[in-house]
Amino acid sequence: MKELLRELCQVPGISGFEEEIRACIAEKIRPHVQDMKVDAVGNLIAWKAGRRKAKNELLITAHMDEVGFIVKRVDDKGYIRFAPIGGIDRRTVIGKKVLVGKARIPGAIGLRAYHLVSAKEEKIVPDMADLYIDIGATGKEDAQKLVQIGDEIVFDSDWVEFGNHRIKAKALDDRIGCAAMIRLIQSELPVDCTFVFSAQEEVGARGAFGAAFAIRPHIALVLEGTTAADLPELKEHRQVTRVGAGPVLGLMDRQTLYDRELFERLRALAEKHGIPWQTKRTIAGGTDASAIQTTASGVRVASISVPVRYIHTPSSTASLNDCEQLYVLAERFIETIANEKEDL
Amino acid sequence: MDILTALQELNACHAPSGEEKEIRDCIQRMTLDRVDETHVDALGNLILHKKGTGPKLLFAAHMDSIGLMVTHIEKEGFLRFGCIGGLPAENILYTPVRFLSGIRGTIVPDQAADRSKLTLDDLYVDIGAKDEQEAAEQVRIGDTAVYDTPLNLLGNRLLSPYLDNRISCLALLKAMESIDKSPNDLYFVFTAQEEPGLRGAKPAAFAIDPDYAVVCDVTPAGDQPGSKHYGSSRLGGGAAIKVMDTSVICHPEMVDRLKALAEKNGITAQNDVIVKGGTDAGPLHISRSGVLTGGVSVPCRYIHTPQEMADLRDVESCAALLSAFAESALPALR
Numbered sequence: 249m250k251e252l253l254r255e256l257c258q259v260p261g262i263s264g265f266e267e268e269i270r271a272c273i274a275e276k277i278r279p280h281v282q283d284m285k286v287d288a289v290g291n292l293i294a295w296k297a298g299r300r301k302a303k304n305e306l307l308i309t310a311h312m313d314e315v316g317f318i319v320k321r322v323d324d325k326g327y328i329r330f331a332p333i334g335g336i337d338r339r340t341v342i343g344k345k346v347l348v349g350k351a352r353i354p355g356a357i358g359l360r361a362y363h364l365v366s367a368k369e370e371k372i373v374p375d376m377a378d379l380y381i382d383i384g385a386t387g388k389e390d391a392q393k394l395v396q397i398g399d400e401i402v403f404d405s406d407w408v409e410f411g412n413h414r415i416k417a418k419a420l421d422d423r424i425g426c427a428a429m430i431r432l433i434q435s436e437l438p439v440d441c442t443f444v445f446s447a448q449e450e451v452g453a454r455g456a457f458g459a460a461f462a463i464r465p466h467i468a469l470v471l472e473g474t475t476a477a478d479l480p481e482l483k484e485h486r487q488v489t490r491v492g493a494g495p496v497l498g499l500m501d502r503q504t505l506y507d508r509e510l511f512e513r514l515r516a517l518a519e520k521h522g523i524p525w526q527t528k529r530t531i532a533g534g535t536d537a538s539a540i541q542t543t544a545s546g547v548r549v550a551s552i553s554v555p556v557r558y559i560h561t562p563s564s565t566a567s568l569n570d571c572e573q574l575y576v577l578a579e580r581f582i583e584t585i586a587n588e589k590e591d592l
Numbered sequence: 593m594d595i596l597t598a599l600q601e602l603n604a605c606h607a608p609s610g611e612e613k614e615i616r617d618c619i620q621r622m623t624l625d626r627v628d629e630t631h632v633d634a635l636g637n638l639i640l641h642k643k644g645t646g647p648k649l650l651f652a653a654h655m656d657s658i659g660l661m662v663t664h665i666e667k668e669g670f671l672r673f674g675c676i677g678g679l680p681a682e683n684i685l686y687t688p689v690r691f692l693s694g695i696r697g698t699i700v701p702d703q704a705a706d707r708s709k710l711t712l713d714d715l716y717v718d719i720g721a722k723d724e725q726e727a728a729e730q731v732r733i734g735d736t737a738v739y740d741t742p743l744n745l746l747g748n749r750l751l752s753p754y755l756d757n758r759i760s761c762l763a764l765l766k767a768m769e770s771i772d773k774s775p776n777d778l779y780f781v782f783t784a785q786e787e788p789g790l791r792g793a794k795p796a797a798f799a800i801d802p803d804y805a806v807v808c809d810v811t812p813a814g815d816q817p818g819s820k821h822y823g824s825s826r827l828g829g830g831a832a833i834k835v836m837d838t839s840v841i842c843h844p845e846m847v848d849r850l851k852a853l854a855e856k857n858g859i860t861a862q863n864d865v866i867v868k869g870g871t872d873a874g875p876l877h878i879s880r881s882g883v884l885t886g887g888v889s890v891p892c893r894y895i896h897t898p899q900e901m902a903d904l905r906d907v908e909s910c911a912a913l914l915s916a917f918a919e920s921a922l923p924a925l926r
Binding site for chain 1: 609610611633634635637661663664666672674675676713733734785788789791792794795796798799875
């Protein structure tokens with residue numbers, strides 16, 4: 249899990265610009281699936297035969313896109329002005345390393361040095377529109393040789409292992425889900441499954457919508473990275489999820505009420521196999537489940553997520569134990585689908 | 593059907609969004625001998641079909657209610673919760689609630705919280721447990737609770753929890769009871785998950801693929817002191833014929849048709865425009881290639897509070913109008 253996740257996190261793939269991560273994943277799963285295609289929105293859809301046909305067809309999905317930025321303009325001095333793609337807190341981006349365009353030109357998100365900031369300015373977080381990326385260009389013309397309007401910008405962040413089985417990287421949301429799916433695909437499955445590595449989740453579950461409509465499954469299992477907030481400044485009941493306390497079972501977020509029977513099935517499985525589990529303590533966020541659930545005549549949805557601190561920053565962190573447990577729980581869940589005798 | 597008895601029966605059901613089984617079973621029992629086919633879909637919508645040869649009509653009333661879901665149990669045994677649907681903190685202080693298991697409690701604000709900026713994070717449910725362990729023996733994370741307040745008849749007016757949307761379910765059930773001969777192919781959908789965001793109606797509409805749709809919901813009355821007039825209707829003014837809400841602008845043809853039917857049959861009716869709040873008419877009218885959609889609503893005061901108020905005569909008018917529409921001859925659209 250660790251090596252695979254490390255590799256996936258290093259690959260760029262912001263929403264709408266998923267080519268490189270999609271190619272990386274396709275390479276890994278190609279020998280293990282019977283059918284694979286890329287649809288119009290850029291979802292990677294794979295079908296793998298299991299030991300039997302499912303009574304209730306199962307779709308497993310994780311999104312491969314990550315948050316990032318897009319080039320808005322190159323200013324007169326050769327600095328890159330940019331806009332976010334996906335939910336990014338502007339307070340977290342100043343001083344961060346990025347890679348611009350397909351050529352992955354290195355740059356840094358800049359701001360005037362502290363020495364030159366007035367006491368009043370120091371208290372204000374500048375708007376995203378006032379920040380810029382410095383790619384070391386000598387002027388506008390020089391910069392335009394390397395960068396064009398509409399180029400993608402991705403965080404440049406290394407992989408670090410630290411503390412108690414903790415990892416730090418960019419894009420843990422949702423390369424964790426992608427890594428778990430790749431491992432599932434590389435193993436022998438008890439039942440036929442369709443897998444979707446979805447595009448454009450971070451801008452509003454746009455990829456999953458079309459993929460689910462094309463597939464029309466009975467049940468969908470979403471594997472995700474989710475917000476952790478086990479932070480010193482928050483009271484217990486406001487700590488949405490906690491790192492290292494086990495996978496988060498989907499119950500309710502701002503966009504979805506997950507299928508209760510499937511939630512209870514996941515909870516019972518976790519308890520039976522000694523896997524710690526948690527649910528969100530505050531109702532926040534959303535997943536591809538929101539788009540899948542109401543697709544066509546409706547789909548039963550479940551989710552398993554790994555808590556990620558500092559999510560949507562280049563320094564997102566998670567616990568490898570939580571990741572491993574997400575994988576095991578997903579595997580157990582697939583077994584229950586294989587053993588189903590009734591139409592849901 | 594006696595509305596009061598039937599309402600008591602529906603009110604006894606535990607049916608927050610996503611967990612509609614009890615009320616679904618109850619409505620299914622009530623309608624058993626009136627329909628040809630019954631189907632429960634993946635979202636939990638109850639789809640009843642009364643076959644006919646004419647155009648396909650879809651009637652929808654959502655059967656879910658708002659509620660609360662336990663998200664955390666404190667060391668001292670207090671329950672923290674999140675909202676299912678719209679649940680403003682100031683509306684629910686000291687409200688009695690009950691869980692599916694019958695466990696009861698009351699909603700209390702943290703004494704240190706600023707009352708003018710109250711959010712759900714400041715509230716907890718006290719079920720009388722002495723500590724975390726005793727609470728956890730009675731309630732699990734993810735368990736849901738609903739208002740546990742009484743139903744009373746005040747003259748012609750009902751004071752009850754969850755008139756949104758039990759009273760519209762009853763209007764539709766009553767209409768189903770009185771439909772005599774209909775040339776149309778009728779679908780009655782008691783939808784799931786309307787409250788958290790009109791989620792159930794969308795897949796139901798896709799599956800049925802209707803020609804016409806009429807949504808029956810409550811609508812905020814604008815006749816109370818200090819009203820901001822989010823809604824134009826008043827209690828006792830009759831069936832509220834939907835012109836617009838934030839999710840739909842009804843097809844003029846549907847508005848005209850419903851108005852004409854009311855006039856022809858001597859049914860008291862009023863036009864209804866609401867500028868805050870959407871209904872299942874939203875997802876219905878933009879399903880597939882589009883659906884001619886209208887709405888017949890019961891005016892209601894104090895929506896989403898533990899005690900909502902509606903007028904029985906309006907309910908009767910809604911039922912009569914729904915049934916008249918079901919029986920009317922409609923142009924074939926395809």
